[in-house]
Amino acid sequence: MFKRKYILISIGLIVLSVMAIYNYMYKNHRDIATEVPDFSMELKVLSAEFLKDIEKAMAKYIDKTIQVSGKVTEIESNNFTLDEFVVCYTDSVTMLEAKVNSSLHVKGRSIGYDELLGLVKLDQVSIIHH
Numbered sequence: 001m002f003k004r005k006y007i008l009i010s011i012g013l014i015v016l017s018v019m020a021i022y023n024y025m026y027k028n029h030r031d032i033a034t035e036v037p038d039f040s041m042e043l044k045v046l047s048a049e050f051l052k053d054i055e056k057a058m059a060k061y062i063d064k065t066i067q068v069s070g071k072v073t074e075i076e077s078n079n080f081t082l083d084e085f086v087v088c089y090t091d092s093v094t095m096l097e098a099k100v101n102s103s104l105h106v107k108g109r110s111i112g113y114d115e116l117l118g119l120v121k122l123d124q125v126s127i128i129h130h
Contacts, residue, residue: 032109032124037067043083050113050120061110066122069105072098081119082106088125097127105129 039061046068049057070082079089080098088098088106098104108122 030109030124032065032107033126035065035107037107038064040067043068043070043085046120047083047085050118054113054115058113061120062112064110065107066110067105067107067128069103072100072102072104075100085118086120086122087114089121089123090125094125094127 046061046066049060068082068086070086072080072082073084074081075095075098078092078095079087080095081087082104088108089111090108105128106122106125107128108125111121111123113120
């Protein structure tokens with residue numbers, strides 16, 4: 001009788017452990033396009049914060065959803081740059097909407113700051129239509 005309880009408890013713990021591991025490994029990915037932005041600001045404000053104190057700005061904005069607006073100054077194959085300060089990495093469909101000298105409102109996840117080039121990087125960028 002004691003042996004049977006021990007086996008059932010062991011099986012139950014194993015099943016719970018497997019479920020916990022599965023849920024941890026296969027949790028849902030973030031959908032930045034549907035998230036409410038953590039920060040919504042003008043590029044001038046964002047650039048001023050990074051120029052003032054890079055470490056503090058990185059701690060504040062890294063992995064946060066940011067909404068900014070600016071003028072497209074450069075387009076490459078998989079990204080475009082706003083006001084020569086924010087590089088926006090996005091998919092090919094969104095890239096079709098980006099035109100040089102056009103003003104855009106975008107939302108994306110902050111992935112860092114390139115100190116060498118002085119650029120903030122956003123990925124999973126979507127264009128906000130007002």
